[in-house]
Amino acid sequence: MKCVVELSEAEDKTLHQMSLNHEHRDMRIRAAGVMMLGRKIKLTEVASQLGVSGQSVYNWAHAWRESGICGLLVGHKGGRPRSLSEAMIATAIEAASAELMTLRQIAQRVEETHGVPFPCHLDTLSITLKRAGFSYKRGRYSLKKNVTPRSSL
Structure with missing residues (x-):
């Protein structure tokens, strides 16, 4: 599989920032993979360093060539839906x-x-x-002592 990605300086910088700062782990990995391909690192080496399959790296490169950064961002489907609407x-x-x-x-x-x-x-x-900017502390539980001692029968 021949997998070549050409990156401009601005694209490389954007991918670098995305690989460091994006909120989703899979997006950070994709950005790092495409950035490594742009730096002429072999597909198999990129896959082994990132712990993914070679097909995944190939798919990222194809998405990059087709749609640029939007091609990488569209693929995030992970995570559990929020329980609170x-x-x-x-x-x-x-x-x-x-x-x-x-x-x-x-x-x-x-x-x-x-x-x-x-x-x-x-x-x-x-x-x-x-x-949302609120803070809560758990209320302390105090031991309630009986006012009158129990009488033994």
Whole structure:
């Protein structure tokens, strides 16, 4: 398989940045692979260094020649779908902004507003709210002591 990619200086720089900074791992690997092909590294060597098959590298090169960077970006299909919809996230952010609430109270507000059971764990809600700029600390549990000692019978 002859696999040659010609890159301009700007394209090489773009692929380098993409290989370092893209949010999806598979996109970083694709960018690195095409960049290595542009630097005249053999297809088999690129595949072994990146831990992928030679056919994958060939497909990346073909996508690059056909559509440029868009050809590499279109292929991301990985990852689990989000359990919270955008509307649920907006409701949670609105509830958290309005008043002080626990995560469970925010989840209940989302359930009431949307009329469906809360679709995920409270940790997922916490992470989502942290991404939106909110921070939460777990409330400390205090030991409740009995005021009157128990009498032995």
